[in-house]
Amino acid sequence: MTSVRRAWTLAGLAAVSWVDLLLELIAFALLCVGLVLFFSPAIELARVRSRRTRELVSRWTGREIPSPYRPAPPDPERERDGWYRDGTQLYRRAWWIRWNRRFTWIMEDPATGREFGWQLLNPLVALVFAVFSLVAGPVALRGYARWTRYWLGPRAPRRKGWLHRRFEALGHQLGLWAISLAQLGVAVAQVVVLTGAVPVFPTVTRASRAVADTFRREAERWTGVRIAQPYLPPPALPVPRGDGLYQFGKQLYEEPWWPMLRARIHWALHDRATWRDMAAAVLLPVVFPVLWVPSAALVGWGLYGLVALWITGPHGWFGMVGLPEVTSTGGAFAMTPVALAAVSVGLLPTPWLARCQAKLGRWLLGPTEASRLAQRVHRLDQTRVEVTVAQAAELRRIERDLHDGIQSRLVAMGMKLGAVEALIDRDPDKAKQLAAELREASSEALTELRSLVRGIHPPVLSERGLVDAVRAAALDSPLKVEVTASVPGRLEQPAEACAYFAVCELLGNAAKHGEARRAAIVLEYLDGLLRATVTDDGKGGADAARGTGLRGIERRLAGFAGRLALTSPPGGPTEAIVEVPCLLDPGLSSPKTSTSSETA
Known part of the structure; x- marks a missing residue:
């Protein structure tokens, strides 16, 4: 009777899961x-109920169910000046940073999605096991423990199946359409503002661009289609003239507010990307349904057809498309393949259709040649100073290493040579001892000089290329590193050096700050772009705004119009993508490299 009582207790607790699910749906709306x-408090409240279920099942069945969630993010720390920092933004209080971190933690945790499924199905399953416990007793309770562990226990990441990938692609199609609808709403606000509140137009335009940037970001994350930003750089802050007045066009102002506002209005109105965004907001919500509605209709018709055949009854569902009515079990068996075929046909093209939607968005929301040129000029102006500063810092480092290392050793060796000259006649044994010390010191100096040269430009990089140089760095790393490369020959030497030092810095950060044990490096070259992806299993939490090493990578990449994309949620894993535009070097012969290796 104890097992029966416990099974019904768990069934009663499971019934509350539908209340949690309802609250979560309201919070999502x-x-x-x-x-x-x-939204975050609703999810965390439901997790309290899930934790209670895991505890009871573990205590009553002896089967421990560990927590499936990623480690919670740390609380923000107050700076010395009393402010809280999140990236490049400062806050007087920590609650917004804390909420934002916990929201990201919840949304990026795979266990969140599994918990939704568990909350939906668990009340019915728990009731079935409770009824079964009247007959089987402890066996039913152990079966419910296995069910709970499957949904609420930790689960190793695994490769997504054919069905999962295509349902996910269909969801991506709907997600891109939903973002385009949001962009349409902001575009309507832009038109309204233009008719009577032009000073507010730059602010509304920034909101529209934020939605468009969301489309670009999700399109790349979901489909791999990258959409660059097309916008012209914003105007600089007004600078006073010699007489203290501020000028915009032919008009002078005493305060900087008006010329700044007029410059921003001019910037928003005369940037062609503003109008392209508005055109995309009108066209994409209309065109996207042409791509996803047929698939969604076929999938929905097939899934409901399966439910109608075996649960609710057909009720003319198949007759409305010209198929014979189902009136018997044999007919249900005959029409089941038809429903399954409809689902399969609807899902089959969804990844390709999702990429088509992203490419259509790139055609409308991507940069034109004029905007690319303007962005390049602006970026060159920004990076010119950074490259000069980085070069000066590198020269100071080399000078410091030479002064503190090699130079001091050479001075000491010179003093010992003088002592050898003075002792060689009157104390030959002592002179021989000093000569032996000199030989050892010269060997150490040579080793240090070679190490310094490797820090400037390693010989293996010049002789063997980027892939072998990265493999050599992986062998020297304390981590267990797997290197996979697909590079069709040698690249431009400056680009190889830039990517090499960026990968070495990321490996060093993973070992020193990330407390990682394993790392994976993937080198790829495609369409004039070298991409190096470094992934580690460390504790995460890396922030380019706070780390000098990551800022150094960004400054080094700036000279090549490259970029660093960092994904490092608290608890890990950390993924850093280094992209360097470059060309193949025809003057250097090297066979095409497409290999994979792993260090011990």
């Missing part, structure tokens, strides 16, 4: 209309 503060 509020999130969609801009009330974002309720």
Whole structure:
């Protein structure tokens, strides 16, 4: 009777899962209309109920169910000046940073999605096991423990199946369409503002661009289609003239507010990307349904057809598309393949259709040649100073290493040579001892000089190329590193050096700060772009705004118009993507490299 009582207790607790699910759906609906503060508390409240279920099942069955969630993010730390820092933004209080971190932690945790499924199905399954416990007793309780561990226990990442990938692609199609609808709403606000509140137009335009940037980011993350930003750089702050007045066009102002506002209005109105965004906001919500509605209709018709055949009854569902009515079990067996075929046909092209939607978005939201040129000029102006500073810092480092290392050793060797000259006649044994010390010191100096040269430009990079140089760095790393490369020959030497030092810095950060044990490096070259992806299993939490090493990588990449994309949630894993535009070097012969290796 104890097992029966416990099974029914768990069934009663499971019934509350539908209440949690309802609260989460309400919080999600509020999130969609801009009330974002309720979603995270709703999820965390449901996790309390899930934790209670895991504890009871573990205690009553002896089968421990560990927590499936990633480690929670750390609380923000107050700076010395009393402010809280999140990237490049400062806050007087920590609650917004804490909420934002916990929201990201919840949304990026795979266990969150599994918990939704568990909350939906668990009340029915728990009731079935409770009824079964009247007959089987402890066996039913242990079966429920296995069910709970499957949904609420930790699960190793695994490769997504064919069905999962295509359902996910269909969701991506709907997600891109939903973002385009949001962009349409902001575009309507832009048109309204233009008719009577032009000073507000730059602010509304920034909101529209934020939505468009969300489309670009999610399109790349979901489909791999990269959409660059097309916008012209914003105007600089007004600078006073010699007489203290501020000028915009032919008009002078005493205060900087008006010329700054007029410059921003001019910037927003005369940037062609503003109007391209508005055109995309009108066209994409209309065109996207042409790509996803047929697939969604086939999938929905097939799934409901399966439910109608075996649960609710057909009720003319198949007859409305010209198929014979199902009136018997044999007919249900005959029509089941038809419903499954409809689902399969609807899902089959969804990845390709999702990429088509992203490419259409790139055609409308991507940069034109004029905007690319303007961005390049602006970026060159920004990076010119950074490259000069980075070069000066590198020269100071080399000078410091030479002064503190090699130079001091050479001075000491010169003094010992003088002592050898003075002792060689009157104390030959002592002179021989000093000569032996000199030989050892020269060997150490040569080793240090070679190490310094490797820090400037390693010989293996010049002789063997980027892939072998990265493999050599992986062998020297304390981590267990797997290197996979697909590079069709030698690249331009400056680009190889830039990518090499960036990868070495990322490996060093993973070992020193990330407390990682394993790392993976993937080198790829495609269409004039070298991409190096470094992934480690460390504790995460890396922030380019706070780390001097990561800022150094960004400064080094700036000279090549490259970029560093960092994904490092608290608890890990950390993934850093280094991209360097470059060309193949025809003057250097090297066979195409497409290999994989792993260090011990």
